[in-house]
Amino acid sequence: MKNPLLITALLITGAVAAWGILDTAGLARVASELVHALFKSRAWFIMLTVTFMLIVSLWLAFSRYGSIKLGKDDDEPEFSTVSWLSMLFSAGMGVGLLYWGTAEPLAHYIVLTDGGADAREAANQALFVTNFHWGLHAWAIYALTGLIIAYFGFRLDCPSLISAPITKVFGAGKFPAVAGWLADLLAIVAVAIGLGGSIAMGVFQIKEGVDAWLGLEGTGLGLMLTIFALLVTAYILPLTVDLSRGMALLSNAAMAIAGGLLIFIIIAGPTHYIMGGVTEATGEYFWNAFVHGFRTFTFMDEAAENWFHSWTLTYMVWWLAWAPFVGVFIARISKGRTIKEFILGVVLGPTIFSVLWFGVFGSVGFYAALNTDLPILELARSNASAITFYVLNSLPLASVTVLAVVAAAFLFVVTSVVSAAFVLGMFSSGGNLNPPVRIKLIWGGILGALGLVMILSDSIDAVKSIIALGALPFVFVVLLLVVCLLKALKSESVNAK
Amino acid sequence: MSYLIDTIMNIEIFAFIGLLVWLYFKPVDGDDT
Numbered sequence: 001m002k003n004p005l006l007i008t009a010l011l012i013t014g015a016v017a018a019w020g021i022l023d024t025a026g027l028a029r030v031a032s033e034l035v036h037a038l039f040k041s042r043a044w045f046i047m048l049t050v051t052f053m054l055i056v057s058l059w060l061a062f063s064r065y066g067s068i069k070l071g072k073d074d075d076e077p078e079f080s081t082v083s084w085l086s087m088l089f090s091a092g093m094g095v096g097l098l099y100w101g102t103a104e105p106l107a108h109y110i111v112l113t114d115g116g117a118d119a120r121e122a123a124n125q126a127l128f129v130t131n132f133h134w135g136l137h138a139w140a141i142y143a144l145t146g147l148i149i150a151y152f153g154f155r156l157d158c159p160s161l162i163s164a165p166i167t168k169v170f171g172a173g174k175f176p177a178v179a180g181w182l183a184d185l186l187a188i189v190a191v192a193i194g195l196g197g198s199i200a201m202g203v204f205q206i207k208e209g210v211d212a213w214l215g216l217e218g219t220g221l222g223l224m225l226t227i228f229a230l231l232v233t234a235y236i237l238p239l240t241v242d243l244s245r246g247m248a249l250l251s252n253a254a255m256a257i258a259g260g261l262l263i264f265i266i267i268a269g270p271t272h273y274i275m276g277g278v279t280e281a282t283g284e285y286f287w288n289a290f291v292h293g294f295r296t297f298t299f300m301d302e303a304a305e306n307w308f309h310s311w312t313l314t315y316m317v318w319w320l321a322w323a324p325f326v327g328v329f330i331a332r333i334s335k336g337r338t339i340k341e342f343i344l345g346v347v348l349g350p351t352i353f354s355v356l357w358f359g360v361f362g363s364v365g366f367y368a369a370l371n372t373d374l375p376i377l378e379l380a381r382s383n384a385s386a387i388t389f390y391v392l393n394s395l396p397l398a399s400v401t402v403l404a405v406v407a408a409a410f411l412f413v414v415t416s417v418v419s420a421a422f423v424l425g426m427f428s429s430g431g432n433l434n435p436p437v438r439i440k441l442i443w444g445g446i447l448g449a450l451g452l453v454m455i456l457s458d459s460i461d462a463v464k465s466i467i468a469l470g471a472l473p474f475v476f477v478v479l480l481l482v483v484c485l486l487k488a489l490k491s492e493s494v495n496a497k
Numbered sequence: 498m499s500y501l502i503d504t505i506m507n508i509e510i511f512a513f514i515g516l517l518v519w520l521y522f523k524p525v526d527g528d529d530t
Contacts, residue, residue, distance in 0.1 A: 041506040170525055476513060483521050 005181060006428040006439065009188040013446050016193065020453025020466075027453065028462035035468045039309040043296050049475055050316045051293035054140035056482060057343045060147070065489045066340035070147070071154040075336040085349045087248075087333050090255040095202040095412040097134070097354070098258065098405055101361030103387040104130045106369065106380040111307055123366045124284060127277065127358060131285040132292050133315040134354040136347060141319045143346035145327030145478060147339065148485045154335050156488065159431025162187040162324055162477065165484035183477045187324040188427050192443070193470030194321030195420040196450025197463045202413035203227050203455050204385040209406035212389035213399065224455055231410065232448045235417045239440045247415050254411035257404050262360055268395045269364045273371075277363025282355050314464045320478060321471030328423050364391055384460060417447055 020027040039046075060066065069075060077084065108126035113119055148165055158164035163180030170176035207224045211217065238247060266274055297308040334342050368376045368391065379390055392401045424443040425435030454463045 038506075041503045042510060045510045170520070479513075479517055480520075483517050487521060487525070 005184055009185055009428055010446065012189055013192045013450065017446065017449035017453055024453060024456045028457050028465065031465040031469045035465045036309060038472055039313050043313055046313055046316055046475065047294060047296055049479060050137045050141060053144050054137050054293065057140045057143050057347055061340045061343035066338060068339050070150040070337055070342060071335045077336040079333055084333060085345060086255065088330060088346060089350055089353050090251050094416055095198060095205060095409050097357055098388060098409050099201055099205050101357060101388055102365035102391050103380060103384040105358060105362035106365050106377065106387065107384065110377060110380060119370060124280060127281040127362045128284045128288065130358045130362060131281060131355050132289055133312060134358065135285060135351045136289055137293055138319045139347045139350050141323050142326045142330060143343055144482060145323040146330035146346060147342055148481045149327050150331035150334050151485060153331060160328060160426060161431040165481050169484040169487050184427055186473045186477050188424055190321040190471040190474040191325045191420060191424060192446055193450060194467050195417060195447050197454055197467040198416055199231065199413055199447065199451030200454030200463050202409050205409045206406050208386040209389055209402055212393060213402045228452060228455055231413055235414045236444055238418045239421055239444045240437050247418055250411050251415040254408045257408040261401060261404060262357060264401060265360055265364055270367050273367050274360050274363040278356060278359030281359040285355055314468050317468045317471045320474050321467055323478065325420050325423050329419060368394060420447060
């Protein structure tokens with residue numbers, strides 16, 4: 001066999017896609033049951049892992065290793081700090097923030113008030129947990145994975161592979177080789193399935209946007225499949241030619257639209273209410289985030305436990321699924337920065353932006369729920385994908401802003417899939433920085449098929465379960481990589497003496 | 498029975514954590530620490 005890793009990865013992801021297309025409900029049910037069983041027995045381990053990653057990242061930043069450069073000692077950063085931070089936001093934002101901006105705080109609010117919580121207190125709590133899901137812990141997972149890829153790639157001249165730190169630190173013996181091969185395989189599976197979910201979420205959102213913009217109703221699967229076909233057409237071409245500059249431009253355009261939207265909502269919405277919500281959420285989040293990282297809801301009832309599984313744990317595993325892909329991206333743009341600069345930039349910068357984003361979008365949603373007669377909570381119960389557009393429709397210039405969100409969602413999905421197909425091609429061709437077009441196209445096809453499976457499931461919960469199942473094994477890989485990094489840093493510091 | 502499955506699934510985790518600790522302290526070729 002010429003490339004056993006590529007063939008095995010294609011067989012696994014292809015089998016998941018085929019199963020999902022032939023029996024969508026069956027795959028969704030099995031994924032949900034397996035994920036529930038794994039979450040039930042391993043919740044403590046997942047929470048400890050993500051909190052451990054946050055502690056290790058912050059410790060590395062302020063330890064004696066903080067001054068080590070991600071590159072040779074005389075390497076300088078390629079991008080200015082402002083441009084670097086902007087690219088970080090863009091990598092982590094994706095379509096998720098557009099989708100969940102208002103929908104997630106409202107979803108938690110509904111659960112809390114259904115359980116008898118006071119409405120005002122529930123709004124506060126709902127914003128806090130949303131920020132927890134998108135904040136420091138999420139970015140610590142990305143930061144540590146990116147740091148490992150950048151340190152081994154730029155400083156120790158290893159190929160950009162998930163297996164590289166393992167074989168570099170433990171040698172090229174039989175066991176490190178097998179562990180490294182498995183790590184590459186698990187990373188590929190996690191990225192492919194995670195990105196499939198992202199395509200589905202993008203399609204759900206764009207469909208609702210088109211419905212809202214054109215005033216359509218009951219368009220269902222037909223419109224989703226049309227949007228899906230357009231997305232696939234839009235990302236296939238960039239896979240055949242080198243359009244890295246063009247892709248960066250499109251990604252920045254999507255980011256600019258999102259930033260413009262944020263400013264527009266602050267100005268056009270109930271400004272004092274939004275800014276009050278942002279301020280409250282910021283204090284609440286940064287004060288309580290660390291302790292919350294240890295919460296496992298063990299002593300709560302089954303409803304609270306189920307909520308914890310389907311939100312907090314799913315998110316944490318979701319970030320792990322994206323980590324190899326986002327990690328490669330942030331490593332590539334961070335050459336020449338010190339470990340301290342890297343960690344503080346990657347962990348704090350996007351977290352602050354996320355707290356602002358959810359503070360603004362969440363507050364505007366709570367304003368509608370608590371101070372107007374708009375039926376936003378009913379909609380949040382029945383169709384989360386439509387919430388962002390509902391909020392925009394309640395503000396001026398709705399036809400422009402709805403179209404802007406549709407365009408941004410489209411651009412985010414296209415740029416993510418193109419980058420993911422590149423990273424998957426790289427991982428499955430021995431770390432080749434210019435993977436063959438044929439391999440990128442194969443991955444583009446697999447990502448499309450996985451996306452189609454999740455669109456056919458027509459359920460955001462099914463999408464979450466399938467992603468979690470693909471990513472759970474990667475928890476072990478990340479921890480092994482952290483050990484490799486700590487050993488390599490210790491060794492470098494001893495050799496330097 | 499459910500306790501047994503739960504125990505087995507957690508023992509895997511304990512073993513993995515033990516393995517990581519062992520790997521961290523294990524000297525490797527060329528390591529003079």
